[in-house]
Amino acid sequence: MFASRQVLNACQRRAFSASARDLSKVTILGAAGGIGQPLSLLMKLNPRVTELALYDIRGGPGVAADISHINTKSTVTGYEPTASGLRDALKGAEVVLIPAGVPRKPGMTRDGMDSVTAEALTNQSTDLFNTNASIVRDLAKAAADASPNANILVISNPVNSTVPIVAEVFKSKGVYNPKRLFGVTTLDVVRASRFVSQIKNSDPADENVTVVGGHSGVTIVPLISQSGHKDITGDKLDTLVNRIQFGGDEVVKAKDGAGSATLSMAMAGARFAESLLKASQGVKNVVEPTFVESPLYKDQGVNFFASKVELSADGVEKIHSVGELTEHEQGLLDACLVDLKKNIEKGVQFVKDNPGN
Numbered sequence: 001m002f003a004s005r006q007v008l009n010a011c012q013r014r015a016f017s018a019s020a021r022d023l024s025k026v027t028i029l030g031a032a033g034g035i036g037q038p039l040s041l042l043m044k045l046n047p048r049v050t051e052l053a054l055y056d057i058r059g060g061p062g063v064a065a066d067i068s069h070i071n072t073k074s075t076v077t078g079y080e081p082t083a084s085g086l087r088d089a090l091k092g093a094e095v096v097l098i099p100a101g102v103p104r105k106p107g108m109t110r111d112g113m114d115s116v117t118a119e120a121l122t123n124q125s126t127d128l129f130n131t132n133a134s135i136v137r138d139l140a141k142a143a144a145d146a147s148p149n150a151n152i153l154v155i156s157n158p159v160n161s162t163v164p165i166v167a168e169v170f171k172s173k174g175v176y177n178p179k180r181l182f183g184v185t186t187l188d189v190v191r192a193s194r195f196v197s198q199i200k201n202s203d204p205a206d207e208n209v210t211v212v213g214g215h216s217g218v219t220i221v222p223l224i225s226q227s228g229h230k231d232i233t234g235d236k237l238d239t240l241v242n243r244i245q246f247g248g249d250e251v252v253k254a255k256d257g258a259g260s261a262t263l264s265m266a267m268a269g270a271r272f273a274e275s276l277l278k279a280s281q282g283v284k285n286v287v288e289p290t291f292v293e294s295p296l297y298k299d300q301g302v303n304f305f306a307s308k309v310e311l312s313a314d315g316v317e318k319i320h321s322v323g324e325l326t327e328h329e330q331g332l333l334d335a336c337l338v339d340l341k342k343n344i345e346k347g348v349q350f351v352k353d354n355p356g357n
Protein backbone atom coordinates (compact mmCIF):
# COMPACT_ATOMS: atom_id res chain seq x y z
CA MET A 1 0.00 0.00 0.00
CA PHE A 2 2.79 2.45 0.89
CA ALA A 3 4.74 1.68 -2.31
CA SER A 4 1.69 2.41 -4.44
CA ARG A 5 1.08 5.60 -2.46
CA GLN A 6 4.35 7.04 -3.76
CA VAL A 7 3.02 7.06 -7.33
CA LEU A 8 -0.34 8.67 -6.52
CA ASN A 9 -0.95 11.98 -8.27
CA ALA A 10 -1.79 15.09 -6.25
CA CYS A 11 -5.52 14.67 -6.71
CA GLN A 12 -5.42 11.03 -5.63
CA ARG A 13 -3.27 11.99 -2.65
CA ARG A 14 -5.86 14.53 -1.54
CA ALA A 15 -8.59 11.90 -1.82
CA PHE A 16 -6.40 9.42 0.04
CA SER A 17 -5.70 11.76 2.94
CA ALA A 18 -9.36 12.76 3.16
CA SER A 19 -10.45 9.14 3.41
CA ALA A 20 -7.59 8.40 5.84
CA ARG A 21 -8.96 11.13 8.12
CA ASP A 22 -12.39 9.59 7.90
CA LEU A 23 -10.99 6.32 9.21
CA SER A 24 -10.95 7.10 12.89
CA LYS A 25 -9.53 4.46 15.14
CA VAL A 26 -10.07 5.18 18.82
CA THR A 27 -8.12 3.20 21.40
CA ILE A 28 -9.08 3.03 25.06
CA LEU A 29 -6.44 1.91 27.57
CA GLY A 30 -8.18 0.82 30.77
CA ALA A 31 -11.35 -0.02 28.83
CA ALA A 32 -12.76 -2.48 31.38
CA GLY A 33 -12.75 -0.06 34.31
CA GLY A 34 -15.40 2.12 35.87
CA ILE A 35 -14.76 4.89 33.34
CA GLY A 36 -13.50 2.61 30.58
CA GLN A 37 -16.71 0.65 30.12
CA PRO A 38 -19.20 3.51 29.73
CA LEU A 39 -16.60 5.45 27.73
CA SER A 40 -16.25 2.47 25.37
CA LEU A 41 -20.03 2.36 25.07
CA LEU A 42 -20.25 6.07 24.22
CA MET A 43 -17.48 5.79 21.64
CA LYS A 44 -19.29 2.83 20.05
CA LEU A 45 -22.33 5.07 19.71
CA ASN A 46 -20.25 7.81 18.03
CA PRO A 47 -20.67 7.60 14.23
CA ARG A 48 -17.31 9.34 13.69
CA VAL A 49 -15.50 6.30 15.08
CA THR A 50 -14.75 3.55 12.57
CA GLU A 51 -12.63 1.26 14.73
CA LEU A 52 -12.66 0.85 18.48
CA ALA A 53 -9.73 -0.88 20.20
CA LEU A 54 -10.27 -1.87 23.83
CA TYR A 55 -7.30 -2.73 26.01
CA ASP A 56 -7.08 -3.46 29.72
CA ILE A 57 -4.91 -5.61 31.94
CA ARG A 58 -8.07 -7.61 32.58
CA GLY A 59 -11.37 -7.94 30.79
CA GLY A 60 -10.73 -6.07 27.52
CA PRO A 61 -11.99 -8.86 25.21
CA GLY A 62 -15.14 -9.37 27.33
CA VAL A 63 -16.11 -5.71 27.20
CA ALA A 64 -15.34 -5.69 23.47
CA ALA A 65 -17.51 -8.76 22.78
CA ASP A 66 -20.41 -7.16 24.64
CA ILE A 67 -20.11 -3.76 22.97
CA SER A 68 -19.51 -5.24 19.52
CA HIS A 69 -23.14 -6.39 19.37
CA ILE A 70 -24.38 -2.80 19.33
CA ASN A 71 -25.66 -2.09 15.84
CA THR A 72 -23.46 0.82 14.84
CA LYS A 73 -20.92 0.55 12.00
CA SER A 74 -17.60 0.62 13.87
CA THR A 75 -15.61 -2.54 14.42
CA VAL A 76 -14.68 -3.40 18.02
CA THR A 77 -11.68 -5.45 19.09
CA GLY A 78 -10.60 -6.39 22.58
CA TYR A 79 -6.92 -6.98 23.18
CA GLU A 80 -5.11 -9.37 25.50
CA PRO A 81 -2.86 -7.82 28.18
CA THR A 82 0.39 -8.66 26.39
CA ALA A 83 3.01 -6.40 24.81
CA SER A 84 1.77 -7.36 21.35
CA GLY A 85 -1.86 -6.89 22.42
CA LEU A 86 -1.06 -3.37 23.58
CA ARG A 87 0.93 -2.61 20.45
CA ASP A 88 -1.86 -3.84 18.16
CA ALA A 89 -4.46 -1.90 20.12
CA LEU A 90 -2.46 1.29 19.62
CA LYS A 91 -1.28 0.85 16.03
CA GLY A 92 -2.96 3.32 13.66
CA ALA A 93 -4.95 5.04 16.42
CA GLU A 94 -6.03 8.61 15.84
CA VAL A 95 -7.23 9.08 19.41
CA VAL A 96 -5.90 7.25 22.46
CA LEU A 97 -7.95 7.69 25.63
CA ILE A 98 -6.21 6.69 28.87
CA PRO A 99 -8.46 6.06 31.88
CA ALA A 100 -6.15 3.28 33.22
CA GLY A 101 -5.21 3.54 36.87
CA VAL A 102 -6.55 3.45 40.38
CA PRO A 103 -9.26 5.84 41.58
CA ARG A 104 -9.30 7.70 44.91
CA LYS A 105 -10.76 6.50 48.15
CA PRO A 106 -12.31 8.84 50.74
CA GLY A 107 -9.64 10.95 52.49
CA MET A 108 -7.17 10.79 49.62
CA THR A 109 -6.20 13.71 47.41
CA ARG A 110 -5.47 13.05 43.76
CA ASP A 111 -1.78 13.69 44.17
CA GLY A 112 -0.82 14.26 47.78
CA MET A 113 -0.09 17.86 46.91
CA ASP A 114 -3.52 19.47 46.85
CA SER A 115 -3.82 22.15 49.48
CA VAL A 116 -6.91 20.51 50.93
CA THR A 117 -6.31 19.28 54.46
CA ALA A 118 -3.22 18.12 56.26
CA GLU A 119 -5.08 14.90 57.01
CA ALA A 120 -5.40 14.23 53.29
CA LEU A 121 -1.64 14.23 52.85
CA THR A 122 -1.42 10.55 53.58
CA ASN A 123 0.71 7.71 52.32
CA GLN A 124 -2.36 6.58 50.40
CA SER A 125 -2.22 9.70 48.26
CA THR A 126 1.42 9.02 47.49
CA ASP A 127 0.42 5.47 46.58
CA LEU A 128 -2.22 6.77 44.16
CA PHE A 129 0.39 8.98 42.56
CA ASN A 130 3.06 6.29 42.32
CA THR A 131 0.70 3.60 41.05
CA ASN A 132 -0.86 5.76 38.37
CA ALA A 133 2.40 7.46 37.45
CA SER A 134 3.97 4.06 36.68
CA ILE A 135 0.91 2.87 34.75
CA VAL A 136 0.76 6.03 32.65
CA ARG A 137 4.53 6.06 32.06
CA ASP A 138 4.45 2.50 30.74
CA LEU A 139 1.39 3.04 28.57
CA ALA A 140 2.98 6.23 27.22
CA LYS A 141 6.07 4.26 26.24
CA ALA A 142 3.92 1.81 24.30
CA ALA A 143 2.03 4.68 22.64
CA ALA A 144 5.25 6.50 21.73
CA ASP A 145 6.43 3.34 19.95
CA ALA A 146 3.18 2.19 18.34
CA SER A 147 1.16 5.37 17.75
CA PRO A 148 3.54 8.35 17.99
CA ASN A 149 1.24 10.59 15.94
CA ALA A 150 -1.98 9.87 17.81
CA ASN A 151 -3.80 12.41 19.95
CA ILE A 152 -3.21 11.25 23.52
CA LEU A 153 -6.03 12.07 25.96
CA VAL A 154 -5.01 11.52 29.57
CA ILE A 155 -7.78 10.89 32.09
CA SER A 156 -5.78 9.00 34.76
CA ASN A 157 -5.15 11.06 37.87
CA PRO A 158 -3.39 13.13 38.94
CA VAL A 159 -3.83 14.76 35.54
CA ASN A 160 -1.61 17.71 36.58
CA SER A 161 1.27 15.23 36.84
CA THR A 162 0.33 12.39 34.46
CA VAL A 163 0.26 14.72 31.43
CA PRO A 164 3.85 15.93 32.07
CA ILE A 165 4.78 12.26 32.57
CA VAL A 166 3.52 11.40 29.07
CA ALA A 167 5.36 14.44 27.68
CA GLU A 168 8.65 13.34 29.28
CA VAL A 169 8.29 9.79 27.94
CA PHE A 170 7.52 11.01 24.41
CA LYS A 171 10.48 13.43 24.63
CA SER A 172 12.79 10.61 25.71
CA LYS A 173 11.74 8.69 22.60
CA GLY A 174 12.10 11.74 20.33
CA VAL A 175 8.43 11.80 19.27
CA TYR A 176 6.91 14.49 21.51
CA ASN A 177 4.40 16.72 19.76
CA PRO A 178 2.84 19.14 22.29
CA LYS A 179 -0.07 19.71 19.91
CA ARG A 180 -1.24 16.16 20.40
CA LEU A 181 -1.14 15.74 24.16
CA PHE A 182 -4.21 16.63 26.23
CA GLY A 183 -5.20 16.32 29.87
CA VAL A 184 -8.95 15.81 30.00
CA THR A 185 -10.39 18.52 32.26
CA THR A 186 -13.83 18.46 30.61
CA LEU A 187 -15.51 17.11 33.74
CA ASP A 188 -14.76 20.37 35.56
CA VAL A 189 -16.50 22.28 32.77
CA VAL A 190 -19.44 19.88 32.76
CA ARG A 191 -19.81 20.21 36.54
CA ALA A 192 -19.51 23.99 36.43
CA SER A 193 -22.29 24.29 33.90
CA ARG A 194 -24.52 21.91 35.87
CA PHE A 195 -23.89 23.56 39.24
CA VAL A 196 -24.54 27.06 37.85
CA SER A 197 -27.78 25.84 36.26
CA GLN A 198 -28.90 24.51 39.64
CA ILE A 199 -28.42 27.97 41.16
CA LYS A 200 -30.05 29.78 38.25
CA ASN A 201 -32.81 27.27 37.51
CA SER A 202 -31.63 27.31 33.93
CA ASP A 203 -30.90 24.73 31.25
CA PRO A 204 -27.27 23.58 31.69
CA ALA A 205 -26.99 23.49 27.89
CA ASP A 206 -27.13 27.30 28.03
CA GLU A 207 -24.50 27.60 30.77
CA ASN A 208 -20.97 27.84 29.42
CA VAL A 209 -18.48 28.28 32.21
CA THR A 210 -14.80 28.55 31.40
CA VAL A 211 -12.64 26.59 33.84
CA VAL A 212 -8.88 27.09 33.68
CA GLY A 213 -5.78 25.88 35.52
CA GLY A 214 -5.46 22.19 36.31
CA HIS A 215 -7.52 19.26 37.53
CA SER A 216 -7.37 19.01 41.31
CA GLY A 217 -8.59 21.13 44.21
CA VAL A 218 -7.45 24.73 44.09
CA THR A 219 -5.80 24.28 40.70
CA ILE A 220 -9.34 24.19 39.24
CA VAL A 221 -10.25 27.83 38.55
CA PRO A 222 -13.80 28.53 37.36
CA LEU A 223 -14.25 31.94 35.77
CA ILE A 224 -17.83 32.68 36.77
CA SER A 225 -17.53 36.36 35.81
CA GLN A 226 -17.19 35.26 32.17
CA SER A 227 -20.29 33.07 32.30
CA GLY A 228 -22.77 35.93 32.27
CA HIS A 229 -23.43 35.59 36.00
CA LYS A 230 -21.61 38.51 37.58
CA ASP A 231 -24.50 38.61 40.05
CA ILE A 232 -23.24 35.46 41.76
CA THR A 233 -21.06 37.03 44.44
CA GLY A 234 -20.02 36.76 48.09
CA ASP A 235 -20.81 33.52 49.94
CA LYS A 236 -22.81 32.19 46.99
CA LEU A 237 -19.78 32.57 44.75
CA ASP A 238 -17.43 31.01 47.31
CA THR A 239 -19.75 28.01 47.73
CA LEU A 240 -20.09 27.56 43.97
CA VAL A 241 -16.35 27.80 43.33
CA ASN A 242 -15.64 25.37 46.16
CA ARG A 243 -18.19 22.89 44.81
CA ILE A 244 -16.60 22.99 41.34
CA GLN A 245 -13.07 22.67 42.76
CA PHE A 246 -14.01 19.76 45.01
CA GLY A 247 -16.82 18.17 42.95
CA GLY A 248 -14.74 15.03 42.70
CA ASP A 249 -14.74 14.74 46.52
CA GLU A 250 -18.55 14.83 46.54
CA VAL A 251 -18.61 11.68 44.39
CA VAL A 252 -15.74 9.93 46.20
CA LYS A 253 -17.53 10.50 49.51
CA ALA A 254 -20.91 9.30 48.21
CA LYS A 255 -19.37 6.17 46.65
CA ASP A 256 -17.90 5.46 50.08
CA GLY A 257 -14.80 3.52 49.10
CA ALA A 258 -16.11 2.20 45.77
CA GLY A 259 -14.16 4.69 43.67
CA SER A 260 -14.64 8.10 42.11
CA ALA A 261 -16.64 9.63 39.27
CA THR A 262 -17.02 7.18 36.40
CA LEU A 263 -20.27 7.85 34.54
CA SER A 264 -20.00 11.66 34.42
CA MET A 265 -16.32 11.23 33.53
CA ALA A 266 -17.16 8.88 30.69
CA MET A 267 -19.57 11.48 29.33
CA ALA A 268 -16.92 14.19 29.67
CA GLY A 269 -14.22 12.04 28.02
CA ALA A 270 -16.57 11.15 25.17
CA ARG A 271 -17.39 14.83 24.67
CA PHE A 272 -13.72 15.74 24.42
CA ALA A 273 -12.94 12.85 22.06
CA GLU A 274 -15.89 13.85 19.87
CA SER A 275 -14.57 17.42 19.70
CA LEU A 276 -11.15 16.20 18.58
CA LEU A 277 -12.61 13.84 15.97
CA LYS A 278 -14.85 16.62 14.71
CA ALA A 279 -11.89 18.99 14.38
CA SER A 280 -9.74 16.37 12.69
CA GLN A 281 -12.56 15.69 10.23
CA GLY A 282 -12.50 19.34 9.17
CA VAL A 283 -15.07 21.06 11.41
CA LYS A 284 -13.83 24.58 12.23
CA ASN A 285 -13.98 26.59 15.45
CA VAL A 286 -14.09 23.61 17.78
CA VAL A 287 -13.04 24.94 21.19
CA GLU A 288 -12.66 22.89 24.37
CA PRO A 289 -10.92 23.70 27.63
CA THR A 290 -8.07 21.21 28.12
CA PHE A 291 -4.75 20.87 29.95
CA VAL A 292 -1.94 21.24 27.42
CA GLU A 293 1.61 22.47 27.17
CA SER A 294 0.88 26.17 27.20
CA PRO A 295 2.82 29.43 26.86
CA LEU A 296 0.42 31.31 29.16
CA TYR A 297 2.33 30.99 32.46
CA LYS A 298 5.65 29.53 31.29
CA ASP A 299 7.38 32.66 32.57
CA GLN A 300 6.26 31.57 36.06
CA GLY A 301 7.60 28.04 35.54
CA VAL A 302 4.16 26.54 34.81
CA ASN A 303 4.57 24.69 31.52
CA PHE A 304 1.14 23.05 31.34
CA PHE A 305 -2.13 24.87 31.85
CA ALA A 306 -5.79 24.31 31.00
CA SER A 307 -7.59 27.04 29.11
CA LYS A 308 -9.87 27.16 26.10
CA VAL A 309 -8.11 25.52 23.17
CA GLU A 310 -9.15 25.62 19.54
CA LEU A 311 -8.72 22.18 17.99
CA SER A 312 -7.89 21.22 14.40
CA ALA A 313 -6.64 18.25 12.38
CA ASP A 314 -3.21 19.07 13.86
CA GLY A 315 -4.48 18.83 17.44
CA VAL A 316 -3.94 22.09 19.30
CA GLU A 317 -4.58 24.96 16.86
CA LYS A 318 -4.77 27.95 19.19
CA ILE A 319 -4.48 28.40 22.95
CA HIS A 320 -6.76 31.11 24.29
CA SER A 321 -5.65 33.33 27.14
CA VAL A 322 -7.75 33.37 30.30
CA GLY A 323 -9.29 36.74 29.43
CA GLU A 324 -10.27 39.43 31.90
CA LEU A 325 -10.36 38.31 35.53
CA THR A 326 -11.97 39.80 38.61
CA GLU A 327 -9.75 40.43 41.64
CA HIS A 328 -11.28 37.33 43.24
CA GLU A 329 -10.48 35.17 40.19
CA GLN A 330 -6.94 36.57 40.07
CA GLY A 331 -6.53 35.38 43.67
CA LEU A 332 -7.77 31.91 42.70
CA LEU A 333 -5.39 31.84 39.75
CA ASP A 334 -2.42 32.86 41.90
CA ALA A 335 -3.16 30.00 44.31
CA CYS A 336 -3.62 27.60 41.39
CA LEU A 337 -0.24 28.40 39.85
CA VAL A 338 1.62 27.67 43.10
CA ASP A 339 0.20 24.11 43.33
CA LEU A 340 0.20 23.46 39.62
CA LYS A 341 3.92 24.19 39.33
CA LYS A 342 4.64 21.62 42.06
CA ASN A 343 2.32 19.01 40.50
CA ILE A 344 3.98 19.40 37.09
CA GLU A 345 7.48 19.23 38.57
CA LYS A 346 6.46 16.11 40.48
CA GLY A 347 5.49 14.36 37.22
CA VAL A 348 8.69 15.41 35.45
CA GLN A 349 10.80 14.32 38.41
CA PHE A 350 9.01 10.97 38.58
CA VAL A 351 10.15 10.06 35.06
CA LYS A 352 13.71 11.25 35.82
CA ASP A 353 13.86 9.12 38.97
CA ASN A 354 11.90 6.17 37.56
CA PRO A 355 12.62 5.85 33.85
CA GLY A 356 11.34 2.25 33.87
CA ASN A 357 12.54 -0.47 31.52
Ligand SMILES: NC(=O)c1ccc[n+]([C@@H]2O[C@H](COP(=O)([O-])OP(=O)(O)OC[C@H]3O[C@@H](n4cnc5c(N)ncnc54)[C@H](O)[C@@H]3O)[C@@H](O)[C@H]2O)c1
Pocket: 029, 030, 031, 032, 033, 034, 035, 036, 055, 056, 057, 058, 099, 100, 101, 102, 103, 104, 132, 135, 139, 154, 155, 156, 157, 158, 159, 184, 185, 186, 187, 188, 215, 259, 260, 261, 262, 265
Ligand atom coordinates in the same frame (compact mmCIF):
# COMPACT_ATOMS: atom_id res chain seq x y z
N1 LIG B 1 -9.62 13.38 34.52
C1 LIG B 1 -10.71 13.27 35.27
O1 LIG B 1 -11.51 14.22 35.32
C2 LIG B 1 -11.01 12.02 36.01
C3 LIG B 1 -12.31 11.79 36.50
C4 LIG B 1 -12.57 10.61 37.17
C5 LIG B 1 -11.54 9.68 37.37
N2 LIG B 1 -10.31 9.93 36.89
C6 LIG B 1 -9.22 8.96 37.06
O2 LIG B 1 -9.36 7.92 36.08
C7 LIG B 1 -8.69 6.75 36.56
C8 LIG B 1 -9.58 5.53 36.38
O3 LIG B 1 -10.70 5.60 37.21
P1 LIG B 1 -11.78 4.40 37.24
O4 LIG B 1 -12.82 4.81 38.19
O5 LIG B 1 -12.15 4.01 35.87
O6 LIG B 1 -10.90 3.24 37.89
P2 LIG B 1 -11.14 1.66 37.78
O7 LIG B 1 -10.27 1.02 38.80
O8 LIG B 1 -12.59 1.36 37.82
O9 LIG B 1 -10.62 1.31 36.34
C9 LIG B 1 -9.28 1.41 35.98
C10 LIG B 1 -9.00 0.35 34.93
O10 LIG B 1 -7.63 0.48 34.54
C11 LIG B 1 -7.14 -0.82 34.32
N3 LIG B 1 -5.68 -0.80 34.35
C12 LIG B 1 -4.84 -0.72 35.41
N4 LIG B 1 -3.57 -0.77 34.99
C13 LIG B 1 -3.61 -0.83 33.64
C14 LIG B 1 -2.61 -0.91 32.64
N5 LIG B 1 -1.31 -0.91 32.93
N6 LIG B 1 -3.01 -0.98 31.35
C15 LIG B 1 -4.33 -0.99 31.03
N7 LIG B 1 -5.32 -0.95 31.94
C16 LIG B 1 -4.95 -0.86 33.23
C17 LIG B 1 -7.77 -1.65 35.44
O11 LIG B 1 -7.70 -3.04 35.15
C18 LIG B 1 -9.18 -1.09 35.45
O12 LIG B 1 -10.03 -1.82 34.58
C19 LIG B 1 -8.31 7.06 37.99
O13 LIG B 1 -6.96 7.43 38.05
C20 LIG B 1 -9.19 8.23 38.36
O14 LIG B 1 -8.65 9.01 39.40
C21 LIG B 1 -10.04 11.08 36.23
Ligand SMILES: O=C(O)C[C@H](O)C(=O)O
Pocket: 103, 104, 110, 157, 187, 247, 248, 249, 251, 252, 260, 261
Ligand atom coordinates in the same frame (compact mmCIF):
# COMPACT_ATOMS: atom_id res chain seq x y z
O1 LIG C 1 -11.92 13.26 42.17
C1 LIG C 1 -11.38 12.28 41.67
O2 LIG C 1 -10.52 11.62 42.25
C2 LIG C 1 -11.81 11.83 40.30
C3 LIG C 1 -11.89 12.93 39.31
O3 LIG C 1 -10.68 13.60 39.17
C4 LIG C 1 -13.02 13.88 39.55
O4 LIG C 1 -12.83 15.08 39.40
O5 LIG C 1 -14.14 13.42 39.85
